[in-house]
Amino acid sequence: MSTVGTRAEADxxxxxxxxxxxxxxxxxxxxxxxxxxxxxxxxxxxxxxxLLGVTIGAEDQDRAAGVQARVDGATADLDVRLSIAYPNPVAVTCERVRVHLIQRVAELAGLTVSRVDITVTALHAPATGGRLQ
Amino acid sequence: MTSDLDADLIAAAVRAVPEVSGLDSGRFGDIATYLPGRRVVGVRIRPEEIAIGVISRYPASVAEVASAVRAAIGRGDRPVRVAVMDMVLPATAPAALGRLAVKEEHS
Structure with a gap:
């Protein structure tokens, strides 16, 4: 089937x-x-x-990672800020995150991820399973 | 006549899609239909195209959402442009940035 010239704009x-x-x-x-x-x-x-270079709140396992995405057509660039639990190797963990994100964004959003920039903002204590409130 | 499309009906059909959490008027608020005294958000009907702006539910992929929305509208006479503007995460998701995480963990 042809798309009978739906919008010639190629931009x-x-x-x-x-x-x-x-x-x-x-x-x-x-x-x-x-x-x-x-x-x-x-x-x-x-x-x-x-906010303006001042940290608000705690670096925490329970928190969502900060992600900024730029979508350009069928590709996306991601900028990720996250923290890693202390004794884990940073480089290996980042690589796992990168691979996982590329796969998830491809299967769920149908976009090719061209770049994942990761900033590790903290090494947090391992999850202790329960916190006093 | 086929040219008379009801934005309210389309909005209701799209909202009933399980993969869709709600309608969204897009980044510039331009996906909307103006009716006397009100605005139908997320649906824009033009002779050459129907545009739909939605907020999806997390595990559904964008492709699934788009085809479910097109099936719900069920009109083959013009292309349906689907824009996924946002996504609703499951309730177990970590608190969004800037909000306090109140999480109960079993010991």
Whole structure:
């Protein structure tokens, strides 16, 4: 079937273009799914939020990782801030996160991840299983 | 006539899709239909295309959401553009940045 000249503009990447219309994914959706996918890796936690360079809150396993995503057509760049539980090797863990994110974003958002920049903001204590409130 | 499409009906059909958590008017608020006195968010009907802005539910992939939305609308006479603007995560997700994590862990 041909798409009878639906918009000649070639400026936008035609990702998942079908004869039934195109599908686009917003950066915010990719950010959410990536932030959740990061926590599927053991020993990786979130990152405290920083406002004008000042840390707010704690670097914690229970927190979501901070992800910024730039979606350009069918590809996405990710910028991830996370923390790692202390005795785990940073490089190996980051690589696992990278591989996992590329896979999850591809299968859930249908985007090719071209780059994953990871900032490890802290090494947190291993999860102790229970905290006094 | 086929040219008379009801934005409310389309919005209701899309909202009923299990993979869809809600409708969204897009980054610039331009995916919407203006009716007398109100606005239907997330649906824009044009002669050449129907645009739908949705918020999906997490484990559903964007491809699944898009095809479910197209099936729900069920009109083959023009392309349906689906924009996934945001995603709702399961309740077990860690607290969002800037919010306190209140999590009960079994000891």
């Amino acid at each position: 936008r990447d035609e990702q998942e273009m079908s004869e039934r219309g195109r599908t686009v994914v917003a950066g915010r959706a990719v950010e959410r799914l990536a932030a959740y996918a990061v926590t599927e890796i053991e020993s990786v936690g979130g990152s405290a939020r920083r």
